[in-house]
Amino acid sequence: MLGLGAERLRADMNRLLALLFHQGVLDEQFLQLQQLQDATSPNFVSEVVNIYFNESEKLLRNLRGLLLDREFSDYKKMGIHLNQFMGSSSSIGAKRVRNVCVAFRAASEQNNRPGCLRGLELLEHEYCYLKNKLHELFHLEQQRLLAAGVRYPMQN
Amino acid sequence: MTVEQEIDEQNDQFPVGMRVLAVDDDPTCLMLLETLLRKCQYHVTTTSQAITALKMLRENRNKFDLVISDVHMPDIDGFKLLELVGLEMDLPVIMLSAYGDTKLVMKGISHGACDYLLKPVRIEELKNIWQHVIRRKKFDAKDQKNSDKAHFESGEVGEGFPGTGDSDKSGKLNRKRKDQNVDEDEERDENGQNIEDPSTQKKPRVVWSVELHRKFVAAVHQLGIDKAVPKRILELMNVDKLSRENVASHLQAQNFFFLPSVAYHKLFSFIRAYYLALWMQKYRLYLKRISCVASQQASMVAALGSSDSTYLRMSSLNGLGDLRPAAGSRQFQNAAFGSFSPSSVIGRLNTPAGLGMRGLSSSGTGQLGFTQNSSNPINDLANFHSVIQTGNQNGNILQGLPLSLGLDQLQHNKVITQIGELNSTANDSMVHPISNGFSDMKINVGSSRNSLLGVPNNAATLQGHLQNNQRAGIFGNHSSVADVSLDSKLSSPLLDFGRCNDNWPSAVQSSEVQSDSFTLRQCFKQATPSDLRGDVSSMAMHIMTNPRDVSSIISVVPDTGTDLPSRAEQVSSNAGQNMDFALKQGWYDPKEDAAHHSNLTCISMNSSIYPDTVVGPYIQRSDARKKNCHTSSHLNVIGQSNCLDHPLVMQHKEVEQSVVETTLKSNQGYLKEQRKPLGNYAYDNVGSLEDVVSAMMKQDFPKSRTRHIKSADAAKPRLQIAFPLSVAGTERHLVFLLS
Numbered sequence: 001m002l003g004l005g006a007e008r009l010r011a012d013m014n015r016l017l018a019l020l021f022h023q024g025v026l027d028e029q030f031l032q033l034q035q036l037q038d039a040t041s042p043n044f045v046s047e048v049v050n051i052y053f054n055e056s057e058k059l060l061r062n063l064r065g066l067l068l069d070r071e072f073s074d075y076k077k078m079g080i081h082l083n084q085f086m087g088s089s090s091s092i093g094a095k096r097v098r099n100v101c102v103a104f105r106a107a108s109e110q111n112n113r114p115g116c117l118r119g120l121e122l123l124e125h126e127y128c129y130l131k132n133k134l135h136e137l138f139h140l141e142q143q144r145l146l147a148a149g150v151r152y153p154m155q156n
Numbered sequence: 157m158t159v160e161q162e163i164d165e166q167n168d169q170f171p172v173g174m175r176v177l178a179v180d181d182d183p184t185c186l187m188l189l190e191t192l193l194r195k196c197q198y199h200v201t202t203t204s205q206a207i208t209a210l211k212m213l214r215e216n217r218n219k220f221d222l223v224i225s226d227v228h229m230p231d232i233d234g235f236k237l238l239e240l241v242g243l244e245m246d247l248p249v250i251m252l253s254a255y256g257d258t259k260l261v262m263k264g265i266s267h268g269a270c271d272y273l274l275k276p277v278r279i280e281e282l283k284n285i286w287q288h289v290i291r292r293k294k295f296d297a298k299d300q301k302n303s304d305k306a307h308f309e310s311g312e313v314g315e316g317f318p319g320t321g322d323s324d325k326s327g328k329l330n331r332k333r334k335d336q337n338v339d340e341d342e343e344r345d346e347n348g349q350n351i352e353d354p355s356t357q358k359k360p361r362v363v364w365s366v367e368l369h370r371k372f373v374a375a376v377h378q379l380g381i382d383k384a385v386p387k388r389i390l391e392l393m394n395v396d397k398l399s400r401e402n403v404a405s406h407l408q409a410q411n412f413f414f415l416p417s418v419a420y421h422k423l424f425s426f427i428r429a430y431y432l433a434l435w436m437q438k439y440r441l442y443l444k445r446i447s448c449v450a451s452q453q454a455s456m457v458a459a460l461g462s463s464d465s466t467y468l469r470m471s472s473l474n475g476l477g478d479l480r481p482a483a484g485s486r487q488f489q490n491a492a493f494g495s496f497s498p499s500s501v502i503g504r505l506n507t508p509a510g511l512g513m514r515g516l517s518s519s520g521t522g523q524l525g526f527t528q529n530s531s532n533p534i535n536d537l538a539n540f541h542s543v544i545q546t547g548n549q550n551g552n553i554l555q556g557l558p559l560s561l562g563l564d565q566l567q568h569n570k571v572i573t574q575i576g577e578l579n580s581t582a583n584d585s586m587v588h589p590i591s592n593g594f595s596d597m598k599i600n601v602g603s604s605r606n607s608l609l610g611v612p613n614n615a616a617t618l619q620g621h622l623q624n625n626q627r628a629g630i631f632g633n634h635s636s637v638a639d640v641s642l643d644s645k646l647s648s649p650l651l652d653f654g655r656c657n658d659n660w661p662s663a664v665q666s667s668e669v670q671s672d673s674f675t676l677r678q679c680f681k682q683a684t685p686s687d688l689r690g691d692v693s694s695m696a697m698h699i700m701t702n703p704r705d706v707s708s709i710i711s712v713v714p715d716t717g718t719d720l721p722s723r724a725e726q727v728s729s730n731a732g733q734n735m736d737f738a739l740k741q742g743w744y745d746p747k748e749d750a751a752h753h754s755n756l757t758c759i760s761m762n763s764s765i766y767p768d769t770v771v772g773p774y775i776q777r778s779d780a781r782k783k784n785c786h787t788s789s790h791l792n793v794i795g796q797s798n799c800l801d802h803p804l805v806m807q808h809k810e811v812e813q814s815v816v817e818t819t820l821k822s823n824q825g826y827l828k829e830q831r832k833p834l835g836n837y838a839y840d841n842v843g844s845l846e847d848v849v850s851a852m853m854k855q856d857f858p859k860s861r862t863r864h865i866k867s868a869d870a871a872k873p874r875l876q877i878a879f880p881l882s883v884a885g886t887e888r889h890l891v892f893l894l895s
Contacts, residue, residue, distance in 0.1 A: 048187050
């Protein structure tokens with residue numbers, strides 16, 4: 001039963017991944033990340049993604065702070081933040097987030113405040129969605145490992 | 157383990173164990189980078205602070221082999237770090253950024269980055285970064301060696317290689333980079349700095365990208381070759397971080413292209429004028445002769461009339477004695493020069509130099525303009541428009557040429573004959589250069605045909621020329637061809653060629669594809685303007701895809717004249733195929749007396765070029781030609797082949813392999829033979845066209861079985877030069893009959 005669970009969990013994971021790819025939330029870079037995970041770095045993906053989450057939330061907070069400030073005028077700084085956000089998102093494979101960053105950046109370059117506000121909203125939305133899905137994925141992975149771990153001894 | 161041992165171990169296994177310092181303020185990317193580098197088996201040290209990185213580097217320069225740094229960092233700008241590292245430690249630095257727009261990359265390069273990678277970084281790219289270490293090492297070693305002189309001999313690209321480490325790009329730029337490196341070394345020397353330690357000197361690295369080079373060429377063109385001094389060029393270029401020395405060394409490198417062009421240009425224009433007069437005279441005579449061939453001419457005229465090119469108009473003139481020299485010559489010139497810059501092909505088929513002016517701009521492309529679109533600079537440079545076009549559409553030219561050859565012949569009975577007249581009048585000189593030019597072109601064309609657009613530069617050049625002339629097709633082509641040849645500073649033949657082009661245009665026009673033209677002795681091939689103009693490649697494809705047509709044309713050729721009309725129709729059906737060429741070849745019956753040696757048969761060349769079209773009849777003829785090519789004044793393939801450069805011959809070979817005809821092969825063989833003598837000759841003396849012509853005549857001339865030609869003037873040796881003119885992709889062959 002547990003073994004079955006492991007298989008099902010794996011299937012669920014794959015389905016979720018497929019969905020995310022299909023939606024364009026993730027791209028091949030995420031697969032590369034997974035490939036980098038091996039015996040020497042068993043939790044590589046989750047580690048990197050967690051770092052990403054931390055950084056992204058910091059950046060988003062900064063961006064929000066900048067934009068909501070009435071006397072906001074420092075688009076350049078916003079651009080810098082966005083730069084970093086873009087770089088890390090693309091490194092993770094978060095395609096949609098990255099694309100929103102690009103649009104956001106374009107708006108900031110034009111000193112378009114309402115555009116930036118919209119961009120920020122979109123960004124936060126995409127980011128939240130990504131975060132939820134990735135959390136779900138990791139959760140499944142954890143359960144699968146547990147289930148798989150349990151199974152082997154039983155087979156023996 | 158001692159440090160030395162460690163280092164030795166690392167060196168033995170290099171690139172395994174290469175020590176990399178990774179700097180990025182983004183922890184996500186940094187972690188990813190670290191893992192990736194570890195995966196590549198490098199030894200990685202990471203830091204998120206640029207200051208820390210500098211400290212580490214300063215502690216021990218030898219601790220690291222390579223530095224990878226993000227561009228946007230909070231404490232120190234990535235570029236600044238790059239400079240400092242380059243200055244103090246002379247380590248290769250790779251830039252990393254989420255944005256890859258050109259300005260940033262350029263900035264990176266000018267600051268001395270070895271490479272510029274985009275995020276997300278892929279492991280494949282990281283696997284190759286060790287090359288920068290090697291390069292840097294070699295560069296440094298050499299630098300130490302050549303401390304007294306700033307001559308960097310290896311073509312290595314040291315630093316400042318832009319882009320993403322694309323090896324192809326580096327290969328392309330290597331030559332320029334070499335100059336640049338030399339220049340930089342010289343700068344170092346000039347500054348009297350300590351060359352032993354180059355890292356202490358600030359080395360502005362200038363990469364002569366295509367854009368830069370284009371600007372450079374434009375500036376030179378604007379100034380005029382004579383006045384193009386580095387200082388002025390620099391001013392005109394208006395590029396940051398470009399020094400006079402950079403420009404000077406780059407200019408030096410261009411001399412290969414510039415000087416010959418200039419010299420030849422002047423020389424050619426003079427010679428061209430001379431020969432044009434000669435040619436006109438002969439053309440008149442020829443026209444008279446041609447007029448005997450009423451039926452064909454009539455059809456040709458019809459064909460001519462239909463052609464939309466001004467060229468046709470010109471040719472349709474019965475009394476083409478004048479051949480609208482103005483128009484023709486202009487076109488011709490344009491064609492010749494324009495197209496001929498590739499004609500340098502003759503000299504060097506595939507060298508940009510061949511392109512002449514075009515070469516300048518297309519130096520990057522390195523081809524006769526065959527495939528490059530760098531004709532822009534050329535355009536500026538060349539007087540001739542055609543060249544430029546040809547340059548751009550080298551491929552087109554080639555393709556156009558064959559087509560034009562075939563079609564022209566078909567169509568321009570009259571033109572051909574007229575051309576023949578012209579040729580005859582022009583005599584050797586006329587024919588020779590033209591044929592030379594054509595031969596190149598044709599050969600190129602042929603080869604291009606065969607190789608299905610793969611053909612080399614010759615074709616390209618021709619096409620380029622032809623295309624430039626986008627005059628109603630044929631004429632334009634011719635002129636382009638002519639111009640090309642003229643411009644091709646390569647050899648006198650070129651001049652002739654150019655001249656021939658003048659004549660050709662008229663002839664060509666008439667030969668806008670009607671079979672009758674073929675019957676004319678002159679293998680007047682005119683690229684069907686419409687088709688030819690079009691994309692050469694398409695034309696080539698067209699030709700290629702219409703072997704049937706070609707063969708039909710070819711078959712026509714053998715028949716003296718009657719068949720041609722029908723064939724011509726077929727031919728004309730082909731998009732701009734210059735069956736003319738083929739026809740012409742056929743027409744020029746090798747059996748004609750050897751007196752026709754002097755005839756430069758461009759046609760033969762053309763035929764060779766257009767395997768498809770001409771091949772049929774010509775092939776047979778080529779055999780005959782080989783023996784006594786000059787029997788018939790028409791189709792002096794030989795002449796052409798003579799003119800043709802060696803490479804052309806080879807191209808011919810390619811043509812031979814063309815699917816369609818064996819005749820073509822034979823023609824080619826013929827051409828080859830012919831080509832050599834003439835080619836050599838042509839190059840030797842610019843001025844002795846007559847010699848060339850006679851040399852060409854002496855070569856085997858394929859016996860074209862064109863009765864028409866025979867009847868026209870069997871006894872007279874005629875030089876026929878078929879110029880494949882490709883205008884905008886169409887190829888036309890101008891056939892000059894000189895007698």
